[in-house]
Amino acid sequence: MLALLPRHRDRRDSKGQARxxxxxxxxxxxxxxxxxxxxxxxxxxxxxKLKEVISANEAAAIAAKLxxxxxxxxxxxxPQTAIVEKLSEFVADGELDxxxxxxESEHSALSACVGAAAAGVRTFTATSSQGLMLMSEILFVxxxxxxxxxxxxxxxxxxxxxxxxxxxQDSFAVRDSGWLQIYCENSQEVLDSILQAYRISEQAxxxxxxxxxxxxxxxxxxxxxxxxxxxxxxxxxxxxxxxSLDPEKPLTIGAVGVPEYYEEFxxxxxxxxxxxxxxLVEVDEEFGRRFGRRFGLxxxxxxxxADIVLVTAGSLSGTIKDVVDDYRAKGESVGHLRIRVFRxxxxxxxxxxxxxxxxxxxxxxxxxxxxxxxxxxxLAAAFANRGRKPPLMINFICGLGGRDVSPMDIRxxxxxxxxxxxxxxxxxxxxxxxxxxxILGLRA
Numbered sequence: 444m445l446a447l448l449p450r451h452r453d454r455r456d457s458k459g460q461a462r463x464x465x466x467x468x469x470x471x472x473x474x475x476x477x478x479x480x481x482x483x484x485x486x487x488x489x490x491x492k493l494k495e496v497i498s499a500n501e502a503a504a505i506a507a508k509l510x511x512x513x514x515x516x517x518x519x520x521x522p523q524t525a526i527v528e529k530l531s532e533f534v535a536d537g538e539l540d541x542x543x544x545x546x547e548s549e550h551s552a553l554s555a556c557v558g559a560a561a562a563g564v565r566t567f568t569a570t571s572s573q574g575l576m577l578m579s580e581i582l583f584v585x586x587x588x589x590x591x592x593x594x595x596x597x598x599x600x601x602x603x604x605x606x607x608x609x610x611x612q613d614s615f616a617v618r619d620s621g622w623l624q625i626y627c628e629n630s631q632e633v634l635d636s637i638l639q640a641y642r643i644s645e646q647a648x649x650x651x652x653x654x655x656x657x658x659x660x661x662x663x664x665x666x667x668x669x670x671x672x673x674x675x676x677x678x679x680x681x682x683x684x685x686x687s688l689d690p691e692k693p694l695t696i697g698a699v700g701v702p703e704y705y706e707e708f709x710x711x712x713x714x715x716x717x718x719x720x721x722x723l724v725e726v727d728e729e730f731g732r733r734f735g736r737r738f739g740l741x742x743x744x745x746x747x748x749a750d751i752v753l754v755t756a757g758s759l760s761g762t763i764k765d766v767v768d769d770y771r772a773k774g775e776s777v778g779h780l781r782i783r784v785f786r787x788x789x790x791x792x793x794x795x796x797x798x799x800x801x802x803x804x805x806x807x808x809x810x811x812x813x814x815x816x817x818x819x820x821x822l823a824a825a826f827a828n829r830g831r832k833p834p835l836m837i838n839f840i841c842g843l844g845g846r847d848v849s850p851m852d853i854r855x856x857x858x859x860x861x862x863x864x865x866x867x868x869x870x871x872x873x874x875x876x877x878x879x880x881x882i883l884g885l886r887a
Contacts, residue, residue, distance in 0.1 A: 444855055446658075450672060451582065452855075457800035461708045461837070462698040464884075467796070469730050472783055473602070473620075476785070477560045478647050481541050483710060486530060487581070490586070494666040494667055494668050494669075495667050495669050496664045496665065496666055496667070497630060497663050497665075497669075498525070498660070498661055498663060498665075499597075499627070499628060499629075499633045499660035499663070500522075500523065500525040500526045500528055500597070500662070501525070501526075501629040502531035502630040502631070502633045502634040502667050503526045503527075503595040503633055503634070503637055504525075504526050504527075504530045504533070505524075505634060505669055506568040506633070506635075506637035507530060507593075507595075507637065508533050508538065508539045508594075508725065509638065509669075509670065509672060509677075510542055510565060510567070510569040510641050510675070510676040511539075511540075511565065511679075511681070512539075512563050512565045512566060512680055513540075513542065513559070513564040513566070514541060514542045514544065514556065514559035514564055514565075514566045514567075515527065515531075515534070515541055515542070515544065515566070515567050516543075516544035516551075516552045516553075516555035516556050516559070516568055516569070516667070517530075517546075517549075517567075517568045517569050517570065518545055518546055518548055518549045518551070518552045518570070520549070520561045520570060520571050520572065520573065521571065521599070521607050521657075522568045522571060522576075522597045522607070522609075522657040522658055522661045522662060523570060523571040523595065523596070523597035523661065525661070526569040526595055526597070527569055528629070530543065531543055531871050532565070533592050539557075542559075543855060546612070547580075548577060548731050549574035549575070549578045550577050550578060550580065550581060550834040551568050551828050552568050552570070552578070553568055553570075553578045553581040553585065553592075553594075556568050556585075556592055557581060557584060557585050557588070557590060557592070559689060560585075560590040560684065561588065561653065561684075561687065561688050561721040562684075562688050563683060563684040563687030563688070565591075565592075565641065565645075565646060565682050565717050566592055566593070566597070566683075567593055567594075567595075567770045568592075568594050568595075569594060569595040569596070569597070570589065570594065570595075570596055570597075571596060571598070571599045571603055571613065572599035572602075572607075572613045572657075573595055573601065573613075575600060575614065575615070575616075575617060576601065576617075576812060577638070579617055579620070579701040579828055581620065582617055582620040582622060582659050582860070583620050583658065584620055584697070585621075585622070585679060586620060586648045586649060586650055586712060586716075587621065587697075587708070587712060588619025588696060588697055589648040589649065589712075589715070590648070590650060591641075591644040591645040591647075591648055591649070591682070591684065591841060592644060592651070593640045593641055593644055593650070593651050593653065594622075594650070594651070594652050594653070594687075595633075595636060595637065595652075595653050595655070595657075596613065596614050596652050596653070596654045596656055597656075597657045597660075597661045598611045598613060598614060598654060598656050598657050598659040598757065598808075599613060600612055600613070600653065600843060600845065601613055601616070602653075604614070606845065607655045607657075607845075608657070608658065608845020608846075609657040609658050609659055609807040609808070609842070609845050610809060610842055610843045610845065611654070611756070611757060611807070611809045612808070612810070612843070613633035614626075614652060614654045614669070615785075615809040615811075615817040616809075618785065618786055618817060619815055621649070621650070621712055621877055622649070622650045622651065622775060622786065623640075623644075623647075623649055623651045623652065623716065623719055623723070623784070623786050623787065624652050624654060624784070624785040624786040625639075625640065625648070625652070625653050625783060625784055625785075626654045626655070626756040626782065626783055626857065627654065627655040627660070627757070627758075627783075628758055628760045628761060628781065628783075629660065629665065629758065629761070630655075630660055630663075630665050630743075631665075631666075631667050631668060631736070632655075633653065633660065634667055634669065634787055635653050635730065635734070635736055635738070636653045636673060636738070637653050637729070638670075638678065638679060639719060639723075639726050639730050641679055641682075642726045642729075642730075642739045643719065643722050643723055643726050644677070644724055645682050646726075646886055647685075647718075647719045647722045648713065648715070649715060649719055654757070655757070655758070656757050656758040656759075656781060656808075658845070659758045660758055663865060665734070666737075668734075669852045670734055674733065674734070676848065677733070677808055677843075678729070678730065678733050678734075682827070685846050688835075692850065695774060701706065703704070707838065712808060714857070716786065716787050716788050719787055720733045720740070720784075720787050720789065723740060723784055723787075724739075724740065725738060727740075738768050738783055738838045739783060740782075740783060740785060740789040740792050740836065741780060741781060741782055741784070741789055741792050741793060741796060742760070742780070742781040743778075743779075743796050744760075744764055744767060744778060744779040744780070744781070744805065745771055745777070745778035745779060745782055745784050746778035746779060746780045746796055746797070746800070747778070747796075748776065748778070748797075748799060749776050749777055749778025749799070750776040750777070750780065750800065750801045750802065750864060751776065751777045751800070751801065751802045751803075751804065751857060751860045752777075752778045752780050752796075752797055752800040752802070752803050752804070752834075752863065753766075753777070753778070753779050753780070753804050753806060753853065753856065753857070754779075754780045754781075754797075754803060754804065754806070754818065754822065755779075755781060755782070755804045755806045755807060755818075756782045756785060756807065756818060758780065759808070759841075759842065759848055760779065760781040761846065762849075762850060763779050763806070763853055763854060765847070765850060766850050766853045766854060766857070767779045767854070769784060770879065772797040777857055778821050779801075780793070780796050780797065782818060784822075785817075785818070788821050788825070789883055790824075790825035792828060793825055794825055795825060797834060799815045800834045801834055801835065801864050802834055802835045802836075802837065802861075802863055802864045803822070803834045803836045803837070804835070804836075804837045804839060804856050804857070804858040804859075805818050805819040805822060805836070805838050805839065806839045806841055806848070806856060806858045806876070807819065807838070807839070807840065807841070807855070808841060808842040808843060809840075809843075810840050810843065814873075815838045815839050815840075815872060815873040816840055816873070819836065819838035819872075819873070820832075823836055829883075834866070835857075835860075835864065835869050836869065837859065837860060837863060837868075837869055837872065837873070837874060838873045838874065839856045839875070839876045840873065840874070840876070841876035841877055842877075844868060846877055847877075848876065848877065849877075852876045852877050856876060859874065866877075867877060
């Protein structure tokens with residue numbers, strides 16, 4: 444059956460242009476049909492290596508195992524719990540030589556990883572939603588200490604009201620903590636991004652958060668190419684932290700930053716995060732050469748010549764691509780841009796990708812209350828002082844608390860964007876897709 448599935452990575456030719464020839468079979472199985480990677484490894488028997496059908500949670504756990512982490516500390520929280528459950532199985536069964544530290548909260552989990560990373564070992568943790576909020580104090584500590592840490596975050600909405608379903612409010616709420624942030628579209632990208640994250644983190648001396656949508660990815664099984672341990676070892680050799688704690692060579696970590704020096708420390712951290720862009724690109728390119736898959740800081744999908752470009756991050760990209768394909772089949776100029784790396788924000792790459800767009804519609808599963816979405820805010824700022832007129836921009840808030848974002852919702856965003864294009868102006872910057880206006884009394 445897998446031979447019949449249109450491959451997500453096969454949508455582009457050797458020049459990176461999106462292909463239009465798609466098989467009509469199994470059109471209803473989007474989560475499977477579009478997520479089989481375009482390249483795999485030979486199994487030594489003359490055919491492709493079989494892929495494992497796993498969830499994003501399992502992919503994250505396997506990636507940590509392949510990275511040969513030495514310390515794992517996490518506290519269970521829906522929907523990421525299966526990640527650390529699987530890792531605890533690996534440790535208990537002797538498949539992974541690591542210390543699994545049981546703690547009473549997410550705050551303690553990240554604190555344990557900070558201590559382990561400072562001692563010079565490779566660590567891993569995972570969390571979601573309120574757990575990430577409880578970690579927030581230590582997030583800033585980890586980046587300020589320039590510790591190489593990797594965390595998996597299963598995106599979930601924040602309370603109150605209590606919700607265990609998916610949106611991206613949790614990770615966007617800590618976007619200023621000094622962690623690099625990667626947003627994944629599918630389970631294959633989760634596994635690959637975590638492996639990349641260790642190389643990036645350990646070379647840039649910055650923590651990396653790999654984010655993926657709760658339930659949509661964490662609890663959905665799809666084919667994933669799991670690389671061999673030997674291949675990963677060659678890509679990710681044993682790590683030695685250059686400033687590890689050593690009683691024989693004492694040093695001070697986390698000293699008080701008095702006013703005469705604190706601002707300089709923050710400047711250096713800011714510069715390091717900004718400079719990590721090159722490391723992200725370099726590691727992604729090497730990963731592509733070794734494993735046949737690369738993702739980039741952003742992904743362009745029919746965006747170069749589109750009048751209307753839909754921008755998003757995470758798994759919503761898959762649905763948007765389906766809608767874009769439908770518009771393209773009708774000869775309509777609609778494209779898509781997926782932001783994979785949000786911190787550092789790839790301003791120049793995004794502006795270049797949108798240079799021909801007339802209307803940019805940002806669809807995002809978060810809201811900076813009282814203003815708009817995090818992606819929209821940064822994207823609009825990216826066009827400042829560029830010396831040329833920016834495209835019209837509209838922010839669509841959608842999918843909060845796990846509400847489904849359907850193709851019909853996306854077409855509504857396109858319809859409103861087309862109206863703005865025709866009028867030559869945007870009268871309302873921030874809009875809500877799928878809002879039940881009758882409940883709010885906004886209409887009869």
